[in-house]
Amino acid sequence: MALVLSIANQKGGVGKTTTAINLASSLADLNKKVLLIDLDYQANATTCMGINRGSVKNSIFDCFKREAAFEDVIIKTANTLIDVLPAKTMVEGVDEKIITDSNRDFILYELLQKERDNYDYILIDCPPSLGYITINALMASDGVIVPVQCEFLAMDGLTQLLNTVRLVQTKKKVNHETLTIYGVLLTMLDNRVNSGYQIVNEIKTYFKEKVFQTIIPRNITCSNATFYGVPVTVYSPKSKSSLSYKKLAREVVARNE
Secondary structure, eight states, X not given: OOEEEEEOOSSTTSSHHHHHHHHHHHHHHTTOOEEEEEOOTTOHHHHHTTOOGGGOSSOHHHXXXXXXXXXXXXXXXXXXXXXXXXXXXXXXXXXXXXXXXXXXXXXXXXXXXXXXGGOSEEEEEOOSSOSHHHHHHHXXXXXXXXXXXXXXTTTTTHHHHHHHHHHHHHHHHTTTOOOEEEEXXXXXXXXXXXXXXXXXXXXXXXXXXGEEEXXXXXXXXXXXXXXXXXXXXXXXXTSHHHHHHHHHHHHHHHHHO
């Protein structure tokens, strides 16, 4: 049965989508079958996996609205070990539909149940907010990976995320299920700036063993890979960023196994 991991932080620009697509690619390199779910209205994870978001007929949001079947929305990618549940940018009425659903916090949880046996890992790229979509992602997950940028005010806003995680943990406990902080991932470290390492120490002091040993460096190859619509692990396999995400994948697998 798949391990379901949300990649979440309501702060934008911390590397959620970059982490999602490159972790998916790196897990596939370890011969793991992966489903990547794009829950961001910008649909960047969809695009970065080589899918033209403009050609997407139905998206994960149509599943939330009960207007499309989960299995019919899944798209196969060029990598046979990676499937994508795409997002699309023009979506209306999703939040309104979720709010009126009597089981609104568990919609994604229910949708995922019959798919979990088909994958080793299910990764959920969350939007930069803590609304109903993110709550659904956390309710459906076994753990959450929190990307944190190695810059000043990195801890700003994390309290709200942690409070949300605790709320979800309480709800899941009723069903004898858990949600863990699977790992805190330090991203965008600039080796030329000493303050970056001060943030690293601060995060490690606060989260202790939850912090991944892997630190993702700031590297232009990630931006270039996005332009070409592929993970950096495909665009530049030997770059520092690519090697870092491959190391992260090994850590994720080690924690699971």
